[in-house]
Amino acid sequence: MRVVVVGYGMAGARLSAELVARGRDVKVTAFGAETHPAYNRILLSSVLAGRAREEDLTLAAPPSGVDVRLGVAVTGIDAARRVVGTPDGEEEYDALVLATGSRAVVPPVPGLSGAAVFRTLDDCRRIVAGAGRARTALVLGGGLLGLEAARGLAGRGLDVTVVHAAGHLMERQLDADAAAVLSATLRGLGVRVLVDAQAVERVDGGLRLADGRVVTADLLVVACGVRPETALAERAGLAVGHGVVVDDGLLTSAPDVYAIGDCVEHRGTVYGLVAPAWEQAAALADRLTGGDSRYTGSRVVTRLKAGGIDLAAMGSLEPAGAEVLSFADPARGTYAKLVVRQDRLAGAVLLGDNPAVGTVVQLFDRAAPVPADRRTLLLGRSLGGGPAAVAESPALMPDRALVCRCNSVTKAAVTACWRGGTRDVAGVAAATRATTGCGSCRDAVAGILDWLSTVDPGSVR
Numbered sequence: 001m002r003v004v005v006v007g008y009g010m011a012g013a014r015l016s017a018e019l020v021a022r023g024r025d026v027k028v029t030a031f032g033a034e035t036h037p038a039y040n041r042i043l044l045s046s047v048l049a050g051r052a053r054e055e056d057l058t059l060a061a062p063p064s065g066v067d068v069r070l071g072v073a074v075t076g077i078d079a080a081r082r083v084v085g086t087p088d089g090e091e092e093y094d095a096l097v098l099a100t101g102s103r104a105v106v107p108p109v110p111g112l113s114g115a116a117v118f119r120t121l122d123d124c125r126r127i128v129a130g131a132g133r134a135r136t137a138l139v140l141g142g143g144l145l146g147l148e149a150a151r152g153l154a155g156r157g158l159d160v161t162v163v164h165a166a167g168h169l170m171e172r173q174l175d176a177d178a179a180a181v182l183s184a185t186l187r188g189l190g191v192r193v194l195v196d197a198q199a200v201e202r203v204d205g206g207l208r209l210a211d212g213r214v215v216t217a218d219l220l221v222v223a224c225g226v227r228p229e230t231a232l233a234e235r236a237g238l239a240v241g242h243g244v245v246v247d248d249g250l251l252t253s254a255p256d257v258y259a260i261g262d263c264v265e266h267r268g269t270v271y272g273l274v275a276p277a278w279e280q281a282a283a284l285a286d287r288l289t290g291g292d293s294r295y296t297g298s299r300v301v302t303r304l305k306a307g308g309i310d311l312a313a314m315g316s317l318e319p320a321g322a323e324v325l326s327f328a329d330p331a332r333g334t335y336a337k338l339v340v341r342q343d344r345l346a347g348a349v350l351l352g353d354n355p356a357v358g359t360v361v362q363l364f365d366r367a368a369p370v371p372a373d374r375r376t377l378l379l380g381r382s383l384g385g386g387p388a389a390v391a392e393s394p395a396l397m398p399d400r401a402l403v404c405r406c407n408s409v410t411k412a413a414v415t416a417c418w419r420g421g422t423r424d425v426a427g428v429a430a431a432t433r434a435t436t437g438c439g440s441c442r443d444a445v446a447g448i449l450d451w452l453s454t455v456d457p458g459s460v461r
């Protein structure tokens with residue numbers, strides 16, 4: 001079977017590798033508009049912050065059997081003839097997969113087009129080069145990406161101001177109280193935040209705001225969100241809503257044309273995160289090689305990857321008909337909110353150092369009942385001041401607990417590696433891919449191995 005993949009980013013590369021790994025008679029041709037081999041886009045924030053090097057972005061090289069054409073954008077789809085068009089000619093397919101990702105949104109503000117955005121490795125290089133010549137920076141957009149960029153630039157010694165149109169930061173994930181604590185934390189890290197600040201024009205050296213103020217800086221970065229890249233699908237007449245519409249089989253409205261990753265809208269949701277993209281890649285690889293896997297949706301947790309800020313947000317904070325618990329200690333940069341429905345977590349925000357974060361995420365993942373004493377989750381410890389009943393010891397983690405969210409790796413899978421003779425994080429990464437996404441689970445994997453070395457030292461292959 002000839003599979004053509006359009007887009008060789010995090011989803012397209014994973015799908016190509018999964019298809020070949022299944023060892024069936026599949027010929028994969030992948031087109032990537034970027035000139036770089038697929039890289040870990042998530043870690044661009046760490047490169048911008050100077051906490052990672054470009055080499056750290058490297059993803060596994062494409063397996064032999066995948067014909068990767070870099071720097072080649074697919075320009076058209078003829079679903080009736082089963083061919084895609086490129087500047088070099090046409091390519092026939094039996095199955096076509098769109099993995100075209102997202103593109104950065106630049107608001108229609110006069111003068112803004114051409115400003116630096118933050119989506120690709122080339123964008124990141126451009127910002128880092130600009131930062132080297134700048135003392136001050138403006139970041140337009142106080143969402144997740146904008147704040148990661150702002151924190152990274154502040155870490156490089158720049159005086160940074162975030163200009164955000166909404167009434168509070170990260171309004172899609174946080175309520176106003178959490179955002180106020182986050183703003184204060186950012187201020188302490190050298191990032192000034194302007195909210196309710198509508199940019200109306202780019203002027204020489206800065207932005208004019210709707211209230212007439214002009215804010216200036218040496219460097220401007222636009223981080224106003226992303227939009228699924230659907231242009232190709234739209235031109236081909238596929239059903240497109242917020243993204244390319246797919247069913248549980250990842251099939252679009254056209255026969256033998258599938259879509260995965262950021263470009264997709266599944267059951268009304270556009271995720272824009274890597275864990276769903278990789279789950280979709282695995283399910284589709286199975287289907288295209290004779291299996292019947294279905295993708296039914298993901299429960300996502302958002303984490304801010306910014307040095308000095310611990311923030312996890314998940315689910316919905318809608319209070320109607322729910323039990324809502326919150327705790328705020330703005331002076332210490334701590335805020336926690338839990339929204340509980342029928343004894344299960346519907347949503348949560350944990351900001352600042354909270355030892356219960358892993359447990360809260362696990363309960364949310366598994367839609368498991370929360371403890372009767374909610375304070376253990378809210379504060380990370382019982383009222384007596386002792387350790388939380390739901391401490392994060394690997395011993396107390398259920399086997400089904402997700403350790404690596406990006407790659408859906410459970411504690412049981414890490415334990416299985418150990419029992420097979422693997423003794424270090426690199427070995428677990430090679431066997432399960434744990435730690436190879438955002439990398440935030442590295443300590444948890446190391447902790448489980450450490451625990452196993454105590455409780456199960458004799459286990460060998």
Ligand SMILES: Cc1cc2nc3c(=O)[nH]c(=O)nc-3n(C[C@H](O)[C@H](O)[C@H](O)COP(=O)(O)OP(=O)(O)OC[C@H]3O[C@@H](n4cnc5c(N)ncnc54)[C@H](O)[C@@H]3O)c2cc1C
Binds near residue numbers: 006072
């Ligand atoms: C700075 C940053 C930080 C992030 N942090 C996180 C995080 O912490 N956690 C998380 O889960 N997610 C994060 N994300 C989002 C994550 O990177 C995406 O969810 C993921 O990359 C989606 O993979 P994808 O393959 O669908 O899209 P992409 O990785 O964007 O790849 C799509 C590729 O398709 C190519 N393409 C598009 N059109 C064509 C065409 N016509 N022909 C050929 N090629 C084409 C594009 O050039 C691109 O290379 C972050 C993103 C950024 C930018």
